[in-house]
Amino acid sequence: MSARPSRAVRRPLAAVACGAALTLALGACSSSGDDGGAGGGKGTASDSSRPQLKISGAYVPQPPTDKMAGGFLTVRNSGGTADELTSVSSDVAGEVEIHRTVKQRMEKVDSLRVPAHGTLTLGRGGNHLMLMDLEHKPVKGQTVTFVLHFAESGSVTVKAPVEATNYTPEK
Template sequence: MKLKTICAAALSAMFLAAPALADGMISIHDAYARFMPGGMAGAAFMEIRNDGAEDDRLVDVRSPIAKRVELHTHVAGNDGVMQMMHVPEGFEVPAAGSHVLARGGDHVMFMGLVERPRDGQTIPLTLVFEKAGEITIDVPVDNAR
């Protein structure tokens, strides 16, 4: 009888804590990375969802696979050619909304690869948010996407 009571109490505690965990929750969806053939660079893309009541901001990224990992975006230069540039202030993820990192737009950039990930492998990536803190994910390499 005592084991049954302990299990019931543990389950109750988990369910009661769930709403607090959901408030301000950041989740990552459809993450993948691509690497240029024979190159020393690559990029990661994903959807970042904020199910919380407050805006948050992705402010930094880290991964052991590259010497530099930065948040980047594409902007049109004076000549109309798209150029990538570092976004040191990061990307806002609005409350009850999302921010998409996609090809041709905002993305995670890997520069100076320490190792060259192959198609089908996963790479560790730590996303750093102002409020949610650090979230580490395994990102699949999908060069065909």
């Protein structure tokens, strides 16, 4: 009697091996972040440990002057590693500054942290974006494009509607 498995046994084993190889190959090619957010591009076997960013609630209140405007949005990180918002550019501003508010005072900062499994909120009275050197005054109904640059997740483009000057988003 031979120690080799019969053909009936070898074929199912080959099929299992091919199926496992195909699953691994497809998994390596898939992109994390199919929701349009950031976090793909540097995929690993354990993407849950990478930052997984999703941007929501972006808007720009119509500014009272044509000099500067504010920008607001929320960055949610469902990944297991923190990220950092390091810079922002816009199609309507010569410069976009990242500001934080400490004891009711605004101060320009180089970056803001997006915690693992957490949220960075840019909103009225708190951390926010300042659009400086406006090319034109954004008016209600228009859209402002932001490019958010993150230390780990790269760049993310966000379209923000221009809302009324006194607009307050629903919570």
